[in-house]
Amino acid sequence: MELLLVGCHVEGVRKRSAPEFFALAGTVVLWACAFPAIRVGVAGLGLAALSFLRLAVAAVALLAMSPFAAVRLPRRRDLPLIALCGLTGMTAYQVLLNWGEVHVAAGTASLLIAIAPVFSVLLASAFLSEPLTRNVVFGSLIAIAGTAVVTLARGYAGFSAASLVVLAAAVVQGVYHFASKPLLRYYSGLEVATYAMVAGTVFALPLAPEAAKATAGAPPDALWSAVFLGLLPSALGFVIWGYAVARLPLAASTAALYLVPPVALVVSFVWLGERPLPLELAGGAVTVAGVVLINRRRTRRRGPAAYATARPPAASAHAGPDPRTTPQRH
Template sequence: MRTRFASPRFLALAGTVVLWASAFPAIRVGVAGLGLAALSFLRLAIAAVALVAVAPFARVRVPRRGDLPQIALCGLAGMTAYQVLLNWGEIHVEAGTASLLIAVAPVFSVLLGSVFLAERLTRNVLTGSVIALTGTAVVTLSDGLSGFTAASLVVLAAAVVQGVYHFATKPLLRRYTGLEVATYAMIAGTVFALPLVPATIRAAVHAPADALWAVVFLGLLPSALGFVIWGYAVARLPLAVSTGALYLVPPVALFVSFLWLGEVPHPVELLGGAVVVAGVVLINRRRATGAEPPATAGRADDGAGTREHTGPASVRG
């Protein structure tokens, strides 16, 4: 068991959880000093430049022309729309609360996968998802119905487009590596965000240092590195394991937000976080006779020599 959870794929999944959880408080710092437009564009642009810089060394291939519409969808939904909606929502929603609302995203991805990709929904996955989402609702409404604002709906919209993104990347991950898919989508997302450049220039000139450091952190770590290691994990783990593990992003985000921003979660929020973890345990519960699904068609990974297969949705910041 120790060997299994110390394997590169599980370490990559754990790293993704920590990086994407840390993104939520970083967004609060960045949006306060840079504003919505500048934070959204700079994060995408920094991540795109970083991924393009490593592309020649990682032997990233030029995508097929026939895959460009799918890549455009990934870039528009999972990069541009997601960044704008989440950053907009976090102007008024605390980082920890936002992370719990984003936890809805895997449900959309799993449902889309079951409808269009013939992904099998087990009883444990369905029940665990309901439990985890119940925990999310408890946290969101910890201050009563007044805590559910229009900004909360904006964050939920970000969760929807994130679910679309991770569903849309699955067919691409059969033909490309996780690094390639992340690079294509990040570039496409940056192109779609180009109308934000004028506002970005005006805001960046007068931005405080902490906001600039926050957007550099967001671009290089949660965005660039986070997508790379997520692609590595998603190509090698079954749907239930990866989706379930990433429900841990909200509890970790609550902890990081407390350390970074001093946001003190309400006791009811902590209860909701515990319910989320309970859902994770159920989702990850595997039958004694169950076997991990074999890899589907794809090219051998350059680093590990294993083949890629379709993977799950995620919760990211």
């Protein structure tokens, strides 16, 4: 009888977990598809237009959703930090990544962006008194070494400033994760994403005239890419990512996002016909291994017993994802 009850309980957990795992799978696919979509959008719209249109579409979508998701108005004292998140994680990230992908292949860009968590963890250690453990140090060194391999995979002749621009996008994304940590103590992940996206769109307003000009004569595939990037990887991606993180152990959610670079490579091959070099794949694997090592410090702190006794994240109306464990957002 006890075995029967245990079996029913496990089966119930599996059924309840199915939507969360589907949400994680959707996040991986959406964020992986963002890299080739950027290549298509930049080619038809240009850097400035694509950057503004993606932010604007995502901001409008999130604002339209906010009344139904109980998104609160931010406190006045949090506005400077929200502005920093919007400037770095939205405006600067979009401009730098789009600029880099003018010359860097979509799959290669996804491998370079994978280093972003290293910067967020190092910033948290420097400014938020987060412990700088041995795993953090060695994981950071491994990830940086892997990134160097990806950057120089085509030799010094193939190295370009565009690779550094993509790395700069990873840096500002790391700053976003670091800066959003204090906000996530009071706001939900969806609220922080909405505030940052709106702030990022405001900072990108100087690009609006160029976007209006480019939109008038842009090819349909570029326009659809901009709409796709705004609605799906940016807006929907944030929503389903927050849904999954609020209901699953954070370690499981983080581990799933390590699949973004390999899925991006497959999508880029199918969509754009890009073929990464074996050395680039090896460097990307090393980078991901370094990020995994960094995140092991959190999974060791909380064993299976902790998850059995802890209150589920979903019980809090304003629980949000830990920015240090979010490898990348696109």
